[in-house]
Amino acid sequence: MAPDTSSSNGNASNLPSENGFLDSLSLLNSEKAVKEVIEQPLVEGIEGHLVEFSEAMRTVGKVLRRAADGKASAQAEASEWKRKYELEREKNLQLENKVLSPAELHNNHTEKNIENSAQHLEPMHETKEQPQKYRGKYGIYSHEVLWDKEQNSCSNVHSKLLRKASFKLHWSCKGEKNDQHKHDVVSFEKGNITTAERSSKQICLKWESPPQTVLILTKPNSISVKVICAEMIRWLKEIKLSIYVEPRVRMELLAESSYYSFVQTWKDDDGVLLLHEKVDLVVTLGGDGTVLWAASLFKGPVPPIVPFSLGSLGFMTPFHSEQYRECLKSILQGPISITLRNRLQCHVIRDAAKTEYETEEPILVLNEVTIDRGISSFLTNLECYCDNSFVTCVQGDGLILSTTSGSTAYSLAAGGSMVHPQVPGILFTPICPHSLSFRPLILPEHVTIRIQVPFNSRGHAWASFDGKDRKQLGPGDALVCSMSVWPVPTACRGDSTNDFLHSIHEGLHWNLRKTQSFDGPRES
Template identity: 40%
Template sequence: MASIDQCDMVNGLSNERKKKTTQGKWVISRRRSCHGPKPVTKFGPKAKLVDDQSVEDCSIFSTCDPSSMMLGWKSEPRQVLIIKKPGDDDYLNRSFTQLAYWLVQEMNFLLYIEPATLSESGFDNEEEHENIRSKINIWEQEADVSSFSDRGLEASIDFIITLGGDGTLLYAASLFQHSCPPVIAYHIGSLGFLTCFKFPNYKQDLKSVVNGNGKLILRKRLECTLMLKTDNDCKLDDNKMIKSYTVLNELLIDRGSAQTLSNLDVYLNDRLITTVQGDGLIVSTPTGSTAYAAAAGGSMVHPSVPGILLTPVCPHSLSSRPVIVPSGVELKIILSQESRCGAFASFDGRNRYELRRGDGIRVMTSVYPVPCLTQDDQITDWFTSLGECLHWNVRQKQKPL
């Protein structure tokens, strides 16, 4: 286990505390705070905020201007990970090929891509692409993200380019369960709420990012830990923690194909606040507020707002309404012992697990956000996406009197 000094260097958090276990080892436990943990603002091996002090000064007595978050580099970036939407779409593959040649030949970058991208784009033909094939590295993710050691990839990638839609960005973020490099997301997909960049402008966009002129938005994530019951008379604190996932959108707990309603006990800082009886519960980030949570009747929240959203799915009560709790609290969602059926948990739509009575999930705000480049600024991009993708408040104007 890392020493206290090492933990301080890794986390750099003022709202973390150290306590000693009965074995004499030091571990880190989080202080409960309404304002949540301060984010780690070093992204990958080279990227950082231009002025880290602007984030460190954020507290209950001060407010950070979201438009002031600018991307900076400790040294010139040279290694980039390209995540392409899977499939044999001709335009997507041509765009990838065009981007890869430009990055290698004009910008002198070293590329990392997946095996599927290699074959779909035709780059597995070394004779046809011999000019740049030596500058392309192939990597393959392990099947289980929770066991995937992203330290090697994290130490190699300076920034990420995604070609696709929102699902491509979510997948890219899932590869980095800890510190995530900056992401520039190009809209070559179906929806593109989170992907604000247009591919025809990629040269200008990427040159601006490499030169340190990019604006950032830190998209908060949730750290979700599975807790399995250890005995028949299990209490809340006796559960065994087995797996942990960091999600960008949401944690979903649902009743699956069962014909009866599920009962989910919701604890906030170890205090039972409610029991959700219905089809399930969505625990989402502000980024995920415009996804499944919005479809279930939750409020849409700007990604820079610190908070955790709780949205019941088809609750069996007219008074059961969505709520937003402070980002610093610890949530525990336990499948009640009185529940008539089991439940299933999924993390950003992946890694679906069955929960039995007494099992649950602990949820806290992660200290590792996803730094995403913005086209204009945080406010303009978000409301543009609301209008273009969700047609928010689009109606025929009333005629004047």
């Protein structure tokens, strides 16, 4: 075929072999087709642009080959994930079938004939459309919360789970009757963005079956606490509840009288790890420190905590110990308003560790993690990153990463804001920064914060967790912190807002000032 020289611009579409090329191009959906085109012998006397065109086709061929390779490996990966997913699903179904339904669970409890004041139990809806036995339509069931943990746990949770009381959580806003829990906070129907659903609401806990087991945790070395604890144990036994205390407390009780031999305890750390499977309710007798202590015993899910105030301040302890009977009666009966207090999970990553993932055990804090200069007389030098973005370098005494519950503790003393405990956020509060403009920050709950001790740091830094367990951080070491999935549910006396305002008024005398007198100068 002779080249058509009528074309002045040398456009490929005007070539004599135009139709042959175009047909081939339209069929070009495989590397093979491209290869065929490339391998066509070039016509004698072909012009430069034809050579260029053939080069271009060669490049297209390479790209298509790479795309085909990529697609094949993506397909292989997808089918591997699908296989893993199917396996996981099958495993879950088998596990679900092994466990009693919540209705059966409830029957178990009633059979045990536990004396408990009026329970208004709602039957759980179990239909064919709702195969997940623990999924609540209008809230979350306790089993659902425990279910995730079970997947990670090597312990035999299922058999133990059956002994636990089940409950259901409801979300509500003042003035709003609809307590349906929705995960969609933002809607963007028809292109309009609205935030109709609040991410954080007042939460209400309803028992689905009566609580049976109470763990009492007490502040050590306090006579008043010992007296109330002994009295409470006797009363709880009268209303047929099982009682757990710490080994130290059991020994103290038995030293008083052998009557207390029915009180249960645990032997070692493994016993502590299993507590959440046995305990329906935790009662604390002490101050905020005892609530922190209670939270620290639970490395995963935490049962609802009823904190009685037997300390000096008590931001997290709204209940009066003198009225423990009325208060516990109403809590055992439910429903209870609760504050879901977020915890931070902290990992110390050692420079010596070979990989990022070779970390020490995560530590959960209810108040805060503090990184300070400890006994070192040098300024701390801490590089801070938020989701890998550089935030700042802390040069001063240190930094507090606090939950909103901890906002009224050390962070407050270092100049941080007081934040309602139900606000989802992480407070980033410097301690005595040596700069004029370091204002505290509040970061969103979903971020991961990394505090790095740089290699050129003059001294070591020290991390402490809710004021305890100091760990040294050397140059190159880091602390990584994010929101934990295991909050601490504490019972409210009123509701979470009421209790929070009450605590800052009573505990801190917040903004207390004598009211200005009526008589005096006035605007004319």
